[in-house]
Amino acid sequence: MKLQKFFEAAVDLGIQYDPREKKQIEKMLKKFQEKEKKLSEKEKPYFDAERTWNPYSDCRIINGDGSEEFTHLFVGVDIETPEMLLIDRLREKGQKIDGALIHHPEGRALADLEKVMPLQIDLLATVGVPVNQSEAVLRPRMDKIWRAIHADNLFRVERAAELLDIPAVCCHTITDNMVWSFMEKHICKKEYEDMGEILDAIREIPEYTMYAQKGNPPIIVNGSRGSRVGKLVATEFTGGTNGPEEFFEAKARAGVGTVLSMHVTEKSLEEAKKHHINIIQCSHMASDALGINLMLDEMQKKDPKMTFIEASGFIRVKRKTW
Ligand SMILES: [Fe+2]
Numbered sequence: 001m002k003l004q005k006f007f008e009a010a011v012d013l014g015i016q017y018d019p020r021e022k023k024q025i026e027k028m029l030k031k032f033q034e035k036e037k038k039l040s041e042k043e044k045p046y047f048d049a050e051r052t053w054n055p056y057s058d059c060r061i062i063n064g065d066g067s068e069e070f071t072h073l074f075v076g077v078d079i080e081t082p083e084m085l086l087i088d089r090l091r092e093k094g095q096k097i098d099g100a101l102i103h104h105p106e107g108r109a110l111a112d113l114e115k116v117m118p119l120q121i122d123l124l125a126t127v128g129v130p131v132n133q134s135e136a137v138l139r140p141r142m143d144k145i146w147r148a149i150h151a152d153n154l155f156r157v158e159r160a161a162e163l164l165d166i167p168a169v170c171c172h173t174i175t176d177n178m179v180w181s182f183m184e185k186h187i188c189k190k191e192y193e194d195m196g197e198i199l200d201a202i203r204e205i206p207e208y209t210m211y212a213q214k215g216n217p218p219i220i221v222n223g224s225r226g227s228r229v230g231k232l233v234a235t236e237f238t239g240g241t242n243g244p245e246e247f248f249e250a251k252a253r254a255g256v257g258t259v260l261s262m263h264v265t266e267k268s269l270e271e272a273k274k275h276h277i278n279i280i281q282c283s284h285m286a287s288d289a290l291g292i293n294l295m296l297d298e299m300q301k302k303d304p305k306m307t308f309i310e311a312s313g314f315i316r317v318k319r320k321t322w
């Protein structure tokens with residue numbers, strides 16, 4: 001498969017499993033297309049044409065023009081300069097590696113991370129939080145993320161990829177949307193006596209099994225094994241990065257009892273305690289690996305020749321359906 005084809009298929013999957021309606025995403029893209037038409041000569045060089053077709057600001061090709069072969073992949077949750085060197089070393093030893101599939105964003109995908117966060121408004125709406133409430137508390141959090149990332153050394157990984165001639169693409173919210181859908185369907189929709197039963201159910205999913213066997217199991221960070229569950233949601237799985245801690249109060253008002261998450265900030269945990277919301281931290285790496293696997297299953301259907309080297313937190317588990 002070619003890199004551009006791979007990435008376009010990935011964006012389609014992100015949209016298919018997005019918490020928002022497809023129509024709503026199309027409207028958003030249309031706005032950028034209109035904006036592009038009206039640009040002044042002075043503004044043209046600064047406009048990001050990517051935004052006219054790809055709704056995921058934290059997903060993009062960070063090295064390559066798209067025409068590169070992208071069939072034998074090195075896949076990792078975090079791929080930075082050390083992993084780029086590892087790819088180069090493995091190539092030197094004779095391994096066939098066309099390029100890198102990265103989960104956590106790098107380069108411009110990282111620079112624009114906060115722009116994907118409004119997805120959280122619609123995600124919370126699915127569990128009953130009014131959109132006006134989540135929007136009001138999300139904005140200041142987005143500004144904070146923007147300022148924090150703005151000071152980073154953003155393009156070192158993409159430069160390493162360029163120097164070593166390694167085509168690379170970041171797929172972040174795309175695969176997080178997929179793992180969110182998976183958790184909603186396979187964990188949240190079922191009935192549980194207590195929190196302990198949820199932990200056991202999560203641990204039976206192969207990615208979580210493997211991580212649990214290595215000492216990184218799903219854990220309860222608020223509540224206990226015997227706690228009642230109430231309304232169970234997976235609202236902390238997609239949307240760029242952690243939302244504002246005020247979301248926990250909003251979720252409590254919307255009747256949420258237990259939240260599944262990949263990772264929780266200390267401030268959010270404090271808020272969850274204040275509002276009596278139970279939290280299960282499901283293993284960050286196992287969760288990200290699961291999302292990547294769901295995407296790669298679809299890619300392999302399109303091109304059965306594809307191969308994947310597991311690295312940097314990623315473990316490959318194949319599924320026919322889910
Ligand atoms: Fe993720």
Ligand SMILES: [Fe+2]
Nearest residue numbers: 104262284288
């Ligand atoms: Fe992650």
